[in-house]
Amino acid sequence: MPDSAETTKASLLIERHASGVLLIQASGDWLKDADRPDSAAAIAALTQQPLPSAIEFDTRSLGRWDTTLMTFLTAVRRRADEANIPMDPAGLPAGAQKLLQLAFAVPERAGARKVAGHDNLLVKVGKATQGFLAASNELVTFLGELALSFGRLFRGKAVFDRADLLTFLDQAGAQALGIVSLISFLIGVIFAFVGAYQMEQFGAGIYVANLVAVAMVREMSAIMTGIIMAGRTGAAFAAQLGTMKVNEETDALRTLGLNPIDFLVLPRAIALIIMMPLLTLYASLLAIAGGMLAALAMLDISIVQYLEQTRSAVRLNDLFGGLFKSLVYGIMVTIAGCQQGMACGNSAQAVGQATTGAVVMGILLIVISASVLTVIYTVLGI
């Protein structure tokens, strides 16, 4: 189409001849970025009683045109078809005639169009409940499959790539050291600051060491490491598995007779289960170091005093209790990440949802299991 800068205003003239023929005259330039006549009125005029005997076009003064003319013509043609009025496209430009023919070449498939409807509250609640039940069902199924997979692992029958396991140990362990160090060190500092300020009022400043050590070793290190791993590794697992599912990679494994749970989930689970207690132990150490730094800065105590106080405060039970918790959180993060990844839908958006779901579910599971474990520990007197 030529590029002349001048555009003439598009216009529409509809004449009804005595013979009953409706003549539609389109003139000017019909372009997307220019003003166009209101076609709705013109289309409504077609079906005014008495119905025209035929529709004809006159486009001798039509200038440039694009899709906007075509959408108008399509609307006219559809309305004419509905009312059984013959439409003669002979007066249209040759290109427009062909395009119109092309647009009507494939008739709409019956029932193809989606019926948009709004659900009432009851239906919405019902659908949400069904969704929740389906998700719970998926989760339980996944847990069962994971348990079976571990069974195969202990019998030496689970097939996965040993190199994968090393990669995941590296991803979930060594590569997480930086963020775990930073966060646990700072949390140790914060604990010591808050504690020192309060306890100094009773002249019990040295007990900051107890506060930091017991809180971190027993509870906080495991929870903080768990949350970091949920955001870091759980999300990564969900995104990896989800993308593999979208690319049909999990189906490819199945056709090779490999169980995707064994091949994909198991090495990730093992990696996290090994790494979580180690990271937690490391986080406790750094938190104690952070606490000590803050205590030395604020209180009149020596390094030896602080360390001795810490040593006497932490019992072996605290340590193993904390490490057991971290093991449980590690399993929770794996379950959340891998279950969301394996249940991922078939689009880019679904991968995003799976990743978000993995983090939310991971943190939720960690907090729930932390509460349950704390109650159990209290009852058992650990």
Place this chain on the structure above:
Amino acid sequence: MVEAERSENHISVEDLTMAYGDFLIQRDLNFAVRRGDIFIIMGGSGCGKSTLLRHLIGLQRPAKGQVFYDADSFWQCSDAERDLMKRRFGVLFQSGALWSSMTLAENIGLPLRQYTQLNDAEIRDIAAYKLALVGLTGFEDYYPNEISGGMKKRAGLARAMAMDPDILFFDEPSAGLDPISAKLLDDLILELRDTLQTTIVIVTHELASIFAIGTNSIFLDAETKTQLATGNPRELRDNCANEKVRAFLWRGIEPVAASGAK
């Protein structure tokens, strides 16, 4: 090439060298696409066909050389000018590349919403019309993952045509389609060229398509890393001096007539 010659062609490529870092893909490409051409970029796997397309549509910067649209340099201009030139392109990606979070109508409507003053009803009308052109009447409210691969491809074509582009680029349009769907797509491409006078650039190695619709072509070679031939694919098949090109266009079977003529 002189200015006058460039402005006669729709696309002129001069001394184009493509590379990923130090890894050379193709060097010294020279060819021209005339207005209304159906230009085929062909060659074996891994020869850089898709990379050439990425250079033409502005996804990748040439290591050396120039691309001209009409007589305007595509790479020696500001980003804003290049964005304006890109608006005259429509691109159909290999797998459709529809945005999965949007319905088909929204996919087609996105460029219209961004670049025109049309209101929502008009945009929806245009989307419905474009879908009808590719045989998807009534599929406006479907999401890409609810339709088949062939339909995705056609929906991708509808989106590529949303802005009434001057040039349509296709990356392997018939890959993954059955022969009949591929033929229908070829017919559609011809129809669009005839009605809208759109210039069309296609990356493909489907011989059926190449001969059915191609009016001009370039043959890229992975070994020598440069073009082996340009011209009408039928003429190349019958008269090309280069053995590799003939072998490709004859599927490796040297025809009796051609070998007799040697």
